[in-house]
Amino acid sequence: QQKVQQSPESLIVPEGGMASLNCTSSDRNVDYFWWYRQHSGKSPKMLMSIFSNGEKEEGRFTVHLNKASLHTSLHIRDSQPSDSALYLCAARGNNRIFFGDGTQLVVKP
């Protein structure tokens, strides 16, 4: 059973647009989320992490967390072609970390 579900599977946005990615955990023990970005042919790198209710902003990237629903979202404003990548959500629960299957983002010039 997949403990971390991401949606959509793929997303196309125009350059300069807003990309919104979602992640939900089915495990009530989850208490920490990460977002990783993986460019084609490269290894994943952490983008942002969040464990408190609310939002966190770093440049063009904003992460939201609703702990009651165990839902986190990543929003990328002013999307650039260089943001095209696989975005992986990870969640910590029961002393384990689980990754979702990712959202493939394509930003079209």
Next chain:
Amino acid sequence: EAAVTQSPRNKVTVTGGNVTLSCRQTNSHNYMYWYRQDTGHGLRLIHYSYGAGNLQIGDVPDGYKATRTTQEDFFLLLELASPSQTSLYFCASSGQGNYAEQFFGPGTRLTVL
């Protein structure tokens, strides 16, 4: 930034063959992980370790053994490789505790014919 290296970067073997994938991290991290990544899937955890001599079973351990010989070195062993183990393998390390960021190596692409 954390440095994690993997070798080999590419490996081709035949069904039933013996394969060892190596991972080394030079940042004194306690935790190390082996993942596989297949098209349509994210990262699936094979084995992980808290420190030298320690081994924990992940979510997809069948057909894999692992050994952590030192704090720096973590090995993944496929003793009777099968085509279903054709995949991209990543090693990662993180500091103390599961709240720490994971740093990934460049990956090893394994093909089992």
